[in-house]
Amino acid sequence: MSRRPRSDRILAVKLYYQFQDANLARRNWTNQNAPEYRFFERWAQHFDAHGNVNDSPRSGRPASTLTPENKELIFEINNISNFINEENF
Numbered sequence: 001m002s003r004r005p006r007s008d009r010i011l012a013v014k015l016y017y018q019f020q021d022a023n024l025a026r027r028n029w030t031n032q033n034a035p036e037y038r039f040f041e042r043w044a045q046h047f048d049a050h051g052n053v054n055d056s057p058r059s060g061r062p063a064s065t066l067t068p069e070n071k072e073l074i075f076e077i078n079n080i081s082n083f084i085n086e087e088n089f
Contacts (some may be wrong), residue, residue, distance in 0.1 A: 009053040
């Protein structure tokens with residue numbers, strides 16, 4: 001399931017507070033691809049608790065670990081590995 005954009009979360013909170021009901025908010029969604037009623041409830045609760053609609057960071061593998069420092073380290077390891085292989089054979 002793909003995550004909804006920030007604009008959808010903002011609209012969901014606005015509609016939820018306008019209608020005070022997740023099902024009514026869902027029926028008044030602006031296009032055909034309306035989220036489930038629970039989406040409205042969750043983001044309204046999140047807004048009450050945090051005052052924003054920012055999504056929480058996810059655990060797991062980072063988007064990228066390829067930094068200039070890591071590139072240099074990989075390059076050095078590769079050179080050392082090649083040097084060792086040439087001396088042993």
